[in-house]
Amino acid sequence: xxxxxxxxxxxxxxxxxxxxxxxxxxxxxxxxxxxxxxxxxxxxxxxxxxxxxxxxxxxxxxxxxxxxxxxxxxxxxxxxxxxxxxxxxxxxxxxxxxxxxxxxxxxxxxxxxxxxxxxxxxxxxxxxxxxxxxxxxxxxxxxxxxxxxxxxxxxxxxxxxxxxxxxxxxxxxxxxxxxxxxxxxxxxxxxxxxxxxxxxxxxxxxxxxxxxxxxxxxxxxxxxxxxxxxxxxxxxxxxxxxxxxxxxxxxxxxxxxxxxxxxxxxxx
Amino acid sequence: xxxxxxxxxxxxxxxxxxxxxxxxxxxxxxxxxxxxxxxxxxxxxxxxxxxxxxxxxxxxxxxxxxxxxxxxxxxxxxxxxxxxxxxxxxxxxxxxxxxxxxxxxxxxxxxxxxxxxxxxxxxxxxxxxxxxxxxxxxxxxxxxxxxxxxxxxxxxxxxxxxxxxxxxxxxxxxxxxxxxxxxxxxxxxxxxxxxxxxxxxxxxxxxxxxxxxxxxxxxxxxxxxxxxxxxxxxxxxxxxxxxxxxxxxxxxxxxxxxxxxxxxxxxxxxxxxxxxxxxxxxxxxxxxxxxxxxxxxxxxxxxxxxxxxxxxxxxxxxxxxxxxxxxxxxxxxxxxxxxxxxxxxxxxxxxxxxxxxxxxxxxxxxxxxxxxxxxxxxxxxxxxxxxxxxxxxxxxxxxxxxxxxxxxxxxxxxxxxxxxxxxxxxxxxxxxxxxxxxxxxxxxxxxxxxx
Numbered sequence: 190x191x192x193x194x195x196x197x198x199x200x201x202x203x204x205x206x207x208x209x210x211x212x213x214x215x216x217x218x219x220x221x222x223x224x225x226x227x228x229x230x231x232x233x234x235x236x237x238x239x240x241x242x243x244x245x246x247x248x249x250x251x252x253x254x255x256x257x258x259x260x261x262x263x264x265x266x267x268x269x270x271x272x273x274x275x276x277x278x279x280x281x282x283x284x285x286x287x288x289x290x291x292x293x294x295x296x297x298x299x300x301x302x303x304x305x306x307x308x309x310x311x312x313x314x315x316x317x318x319x320x321x322x323x324x325x326x327x328x329x330x331x332x333x334x335x336x337x338x339x340x341x342x343x344x345x346x347x348x349x350x351x352x353x354x355x356x357x358x359x360x361x362x363x364x365x366x367x368x369x370x371x372x373x374x375x376x377x378x379x380x381x382x383x384x385x386x387x388x389x390x391x392x393x394x395x396x397x398x399x400x401x402x403x404x405x406x407x408x409x410x411x412x413x414x415x416x417x418x419x420x421x422x423x424x425x426x427x428x429x430x431x432x433x434x435x436x437x438x439x440x441x442x443x444x445x446x447x448x449x450x451x452x453x454x455x456x457x
Numbered sequence: 458x459x460x461x462x463x464x465x466x467x468x469x470x471x472x473x474x475x476x477x478x479x480x481x482x483x484x485x486x487x488x489x490x491x492x493x494x495x496x497x498x499x500x501x502x503x504x505x506x507x508x509x510x511x512x513x514x515x516x517x518x519x520x521x522x523x524x525x526x527x528x529x530x531x532x533x534x535x536x537x538x539x540x541x542x543x544x545x546x547x548x549x550x551x552x553x554x555x556x557x558x559x560x561x562x563x564x565x566x567x568x569x570x571x572x573x574x575x576x577x578x579x580x581x582x583x584x585x586x587x588x589x590x591x592x593x594x595x596x597x598x599x600x601x602x603x604x605x606x607x608x609x610x611x612x613x614x615x616x617x618x619x620x621x622x623x624x625x626x627x628x629x630x631x632x633x634x635x636x637x638x639x640x641x642x643x644x645x646x647x648x649x650x651x652x653x654x655x656x657x658x659x660x661x662x663x664x665x666x667x668x669x670x671x672x673x674x675x676x677x678x679x680x681x682x683x684x685x686x687x688x689x690x691x692x693x694x695x696x697x698x699x700x701x702x703x704x705x706x707x708x709x710x711x712x713x714x715x716x717x718x719x720x721x722x723x724x725x726x727x728x729x730x731x732x733x734x735x736x737x738x739x740x741x742x743x744x745x746x747x748x749x750x751x752x753x754x755x756x757x758x759x760x761x762x763x764x765x766x767x768x769x770x771x772x773x774x775x776x777x778x779x780x781x782x783x784x785x786x787x788x789x790x791x792x793x794x795x796x797x798x799x800x801x802x803x804x805x806x807x808x809x810x811x812x813x814x815x816x817x818x819x820x821x822x823x824x825x826x827x828x829x830x831x832x833x834x835x836x837x838x839x840x841x842x843x844x845x846x847x848x849x850x851x852x853x854x855x856x857x858x859x860x861x862x863x864x865x866x867x868x869x870x871x872x873x874x875x876x877x878x879x880x881x882x883x884x885x886x887x888x889x890x891x892x893x894x895x896x897x898x899x900x901x902x903x904x905x906x907x908x
Contacts (some may be wrong), residue, residue: 208573215570219561291557296533296548297574363482451536454475454529 192450195352198300200293205301208454212301213308216280233314235272239265241259246385253387259328259418267384269317270346273310274404275375275426280306281354282361282368289457299453300446303354307347314343321415324408335418342410342421349435355442359449362456382408406431463626463657464508464531464546469540471526471681472497500526501681503540510545513648513658515668515689517679517696519758525659527678528628531659538612540816546625546657560604562596566816567603575622585610585621590645593617613640620647645671661688665693665842670746670880697842697874698771727761728830734758737870741771744845744872751865754791755761755823755850759784760871772874777836785865786828793853794820795861796831801869808839808884811848814858839875846871 202209221227246252254260286304318339325332361367381405382404383391391399399405406427413419421428433451473836474495477483481494488494494893501523508514529535530542557574558567568589572582587662590599593614598606606614620627636814648671651658662668666691668675675692677685677699736759737743759781764773773779784794797812813831823829837844848866851861879886 204576207579208576211570211573215559215562215566219559223561291574295533295557295574297557364479454534 192444192447193300194447195355195440197447198443201298202301202304205298208306209301209305212305213311214304216309217312229247230312231435235268235313236320238272239268240384242268242296248276252385255391258330262324262328262330263267263412264385265317265321265324266415269314269321269405270342270411271379271382271384271404272317273307274346274350274407275379276313277303277306277310277350278353278357278371281307281350282357282371284354284358285362285453286291286365286457292457294453298395299358299450300355300443301352302358306354307350315410320399323388323448325415330416333418336414338414338421339411342407342414344397345410345431345435346404346407348439351433352435352439352442355446356438359453362449362453378402378404403431403434460545460811461510462507462543463510463512464545464659465541465543466504466506466531467529467541467543469501469504469530469537469542470499471501471523471530471535472499476596489764497804499681501530501537504681504683505540506676506679506683506686508657508659510657511652511655511670512674513652513660515672515675516659516661516678516691517663517665517668517693518684519700522678523681524678526681528630528659528661532628538641539754544626548626548628557784558603558611561602563602564599564606564614565590568614571618572622577581577622589614589617589621592621592647594640609640616644620644620651626659627651628659628661629659665696666877669693670883693842694772694874695723700843700872700874724761724763724782727759727784730759731786731828732758732784737867740871741769741875742871744869745871748868749866749870751850751863753864754789754852755785755787755794755864757783757848757850757867757870758786758828759849762871762873772876774838775840775875775877775879776833776836776888778836781833781835782830783829783833783848783850784828787823787825789818789825790863791823791852793856794823794829795851795853796820796849797849797851798833799847800837801847802841802884803843803845806884808844809835810847812851812858814853814861837873837875838888839884840877840881841875841884842877844873844875845869846873890905 196431217228221230224230226233243261243264246264252260273413281303282308285292285299288297288299289300292299292367322332357371381399381402383399388396388399388405388409398450409424409427410421413421413424475498476485478493485492488783488853504527505525516524516527525723526535530537531544532548533542533544557571559570562570565586569582569586572585580722593599593610593616595606595610595613599614603611603614619629627648644714644841648658648660652671658671660668660672672689674687675685675689676683677692679699685692686701735756738745740760740762760771762773763775763780763782764770781798783798785794785796787794795813797810797815799810800808802808810880811833820829820831847866849866850864851866852864853861855861877886879888879889883890
């Protein structure tokens with residue numbers, strides 16, 4: 190029997206949508222079970238993070254805004270997809286170990302766990318976008334039909350996220366070091382991505398190097414959608430690079446996950 | 458594979474890889490010459506059997522015999538190292554009841570989650586939920602978080618969920634012995650319904666009466682191999698003999714061998730022989746987990762059980778006459794020798810106990826160097842599968858049972874299997890007879906007369 194691949198997992202997903210929904214809802218409730226704040230923490234936590242970054246970089250260090258919009262708008266456009274990306278990868282890494290009882294005692298489709306965490310992150314994402322919308326109104330940044338483009342960038346990021354999620358979650362079953370490494374890697378990745386600093390700030394010779402980072406495509410994409418109103422086909426080189434990379438990660442991740450899946454029950 | 462075969466296990470072996478350190482797994486992966494850095498533990502070796510559709514098969518074996526691994530392979534939670542497992546029809550892979558339950562969520566949430574894990578469509582889940590709620594019968598606790606449940610409620614809910622979503626093949630692992638009697642009955646009724654519906658059932662249990670009562674066939678595993686496969690009565694007898702005698706080692710050899718001869722064929726020979734050392738441990742029914750104490754002035758050095766023409770059996774028939782010889786050697790003079798024995802269940806309930814004083818037998822003083830052989834005859838008309846027997850030698854200094862000094866007491870020194878012939882409940886097998894004697898009142902309705 191050949192081990193399943195990304196396509197097998199993708200093919201089965203529609204049939205598992207009910208399970209994904211329930212698990213995502215559980216995931217959100219689990220996170221704040223026993224707290225007074227409950228769901229409010231889901232929003233308060235990233236909100237405070239944003240306020241801190243904004244105070245430090247805009248008010249304190251006086252980082253210049255990227256275009257003709259206030260710093261906080263540009264920053265939010267980068268931070269919103271980034272938070273989702275980082276949260277999902279973090280959650281995926283420990284996902285299989287956290288559901289050990291399901292893996293060991295039942296036949297459980299572990300491959301849906303990255304999708305579950307992605308779905309669980311959507312709630313926060315929507316609320317953060319609402320915060321962005323409010324700030325756009327406050328600062329007088331106009332809305333436009335181009336805003337809807339963010340959905341495409343969200344989808345693109347999801348594909349990369351699921352691929353990486355498969356790799357990280359599968360390897361973490363055997364090596365718990367992955368979680369430790371990821372914490373550091375995510376931190377470095379954050380600073381390598383133009384979220385708190387504008388890409389234009391960087392000298393030209395570093396630009397090419399930094400552009401290897403696929404998250405630039407996403408972060409710039411959100412800014413293009415909400416601030417610049419640039420159509421996504423204008424940056425087709427960036428898109429091509431991103432999709433080749435994301436597809437490779439997605440295919441490799443699925444293959445690796447399929448190969449290792451059979452040993453999960455033993456290794457946990 | 459034949460259509461009538463629900464489960465086919467062909468020459469399946471399963472090895473667990475044990476790594477000394479986590480890094481070894483990585484090193485082994487990357488090693489250019491494929492060096493082996495793990496030890497292998499074989500949980501199953503060359504196991505083969507087929508289960509026809511509609512059969513109810515019991516799987517028994519000691520702890521660590523490979524039962525759970527086998528079930529995990531059948532549920533495809535694990536992959537076999539070699540061989541092939543083929544399962545036709547949907548299995549409800551519930552290896553431990555309520556394994557997937559989250560204590561923070563309500564019973565309803567957990568049950569519907571479990572249904573979804575099993576891949577049931579939404580409509581089916583909506584239809585099943587009220588049935589599960591009714592079967593579990595835990596009242597308003599169904600809407601409470603599981604962490605507030607008593608262990609009984611937990612099991613009721615878990616079993617209710619398992620049995621209602623259970624599809625073509627039901628695997629029951631050590632679960633029916635829980636809950637109160639009423640609920641157990643309900644569970645067994647459900648199992649019977651399953652059988653009637655022609656579904657395949659695998660029952661793993663330490664409750665041998667459940668195996669004998671419900672299964673058409675039993676498989677005995679030991680040391681990862683199939684020791685015995687056939688009629689549940691025969692297989693459970695082999696298992697009991699194995700448990701009490703410990704004859705089948707991890708290699709699984711010698712189960713069917715006759716009681717090991719220790720050079721004494723007859724009563725007379727046993728009585729005459731004066732061993733220099735303790736021979737109890739060489740008996741088939743000896744229990745190494747015995748608890749022994751006494752002041753050491755005398756020692757119980759050997760015993761012999763005879764039953765149904767067999768010497769030194771590990772299993773006896775319920776109700777058959779048992780002759781128990783006990784041999785005691787005295788190191789010092791003892792004024793009022795006294796002997797006793799008692800029979801206990803696995804839970805330590807004393808079923809019977811007596812001694813020479815209670816039997817009104819006064820034994821003359823024993824001198825140092827003498828060996829006394831005493832004999833008890835009794836029957837064990839019991840409905841339990843295992844009994845433990847204590848032997849004791851004492852000095853009845855005060856002339857009463859209460860003020861005797863123990864010389865040598867060997868608690869649980871004998872572990873006997875008991876095979877019942879009567880279908881009944883309880884500990885005691887009293888062989889009740891039943892018949893309808895009379896029917897008074899209006900006559901019976903003729904068949905088919907109503908409606």
